[in-house]
Amino acid sequence: MNQEAAAQAGAPRRRAGRPRSVVLDRDLIARAALKLVVAGGYSTLTMSSVAKSLGVSPSALYNHVESKQELMQWIQEIVMDGVDSSVFETLPLDEALAEWAVTYRDIFAGHAPLIPLIAVLPVSGSPRTQEMYEKVAAGFTRAGWKQAEIVPAIVALESFIFGSALDATAPLDIFDAGENAGKMPSFESALEAQRATGRNSADTAFMTGLRAIIAGLMDQAEIT
């Protein structure tokens, strides 16, 4: 977690022109939006719904936020704040990566619509994300990794995490053959065997892949 960066953009000078209800600011808007998302999912997040939840007209929001896309970035920052990157200071790299990845994926599984956004957005807009990268990179450096190999390793892990977060939102019966039952014998029998283990498919896949990618990266790394 990370709270110290809360009062980021200078004190919000009181200058309202309609004191009824609230004086809006970035933080209020972002938190109201996140609340709506948590309560009803991203499909319920509209500029109108945010405005309503703040007792304000939709157009009022635009005095504080450029666009809905920017609002989504604000939400992303708050969500990203929930990812624990402190483990890199206490655990060996491979264990730290595993813990970090698990919380990262768990948190974004609840915020899948943010993922296509994050994957493409400049990190300069998100100080929390930057702090996270710094801690992760420091972990790699401390473990003696060659500088040029650090960023690719982080990006690869993040890609796996984002992909897995998307996958975590899939319905359980996503692989059911439907019409074509019997036409994919190998896959269907593999699926049946997996199901017989009683384990959640998405979680098992994530842990399997995570162990594999971490082990593989550690193996390939040229430690200086």
Add this chain to the structure above:
Amino acid sequence: MNQEAAAQAGAPRRRAGRPRSVVLDRDLIARAALKLVVAGGYSTLTMSSVAKSLGVSPSALYNHVESKQELMQWIQEIVMDGVDSSVFETLPLDEALAEWAVTYRDIFAGHAPLIPLIAVLPVSGSPRTQEMYEKVAAGFTRAGWKQAEIVPAIVALESFIFGSALDATAPLDIFDAGENAGKMPSFESALEAQRATGRNSADTAFMTGLRAIIAGLMDQAEIT
């Protein structure tokens, strides 16, 4: 590739009521939509634009397609048809996985908006996808993998592929520190070292991660 499944849903009986211009059908609509996407990206894909490109009114489309979402699934099927899964019949599993993953990711990098859709959609709606899974699963089976470990391995790989496809669409300067230059020394120096190699960051990360996850999976597998 795979063309044989083209005439999927029975012959399109001629029954038109407005022969001017075209008689619509699933294939025509899907291809027109894909053409628009290739030409101008997903932001240009609207029901109106598809209708216009077919010389037809928007409402006409709804005699053939349930929703825009369904149209996107049709596009996804065509795109998926470009993924080459035949390698599993000729190459050892690890090499086949690598080739398959590379084409899979390359193709979907150009269709990022489909990814959140696919990740969540029942495969029963997409025979091409089912065929792909069958071939991949058969590859694992042939290599002697324990049944229950096959699906998790496939899902993990696919998660990595989708995440990497999203990442491939990111701008090159996505990691630039901006305002906070100097506040993330470890990360910035790692980034600089990566850049000095002259290699594309997304591609390097993908190949690094891919080798790692494949090697890691092979290592963990209990071969019967």
Add this chain to the structure above:
DNA sequence: TCTAGTAAATGAATGCCATTCATTTAAAAA
């Protein structure tokens, strides 16, 4: 204390979108 300036709110547009529906058309079946 008065006045001017201004950030912030309002609500009425605007324009784009997917989607629906009553109606019409013309090909196929009888």
Add this chain to the structure above:
DNA sequence: TTTTTAAATGAATGGCATTCATTTACTAGA
């Protein structure tokens, strides 16, 4: 020839993000 019916039309509908002219009331300066 008549009937049936899939497929097309174009005019709604409703939801959405976003813009804008206007108003409000706090703050700063005289």
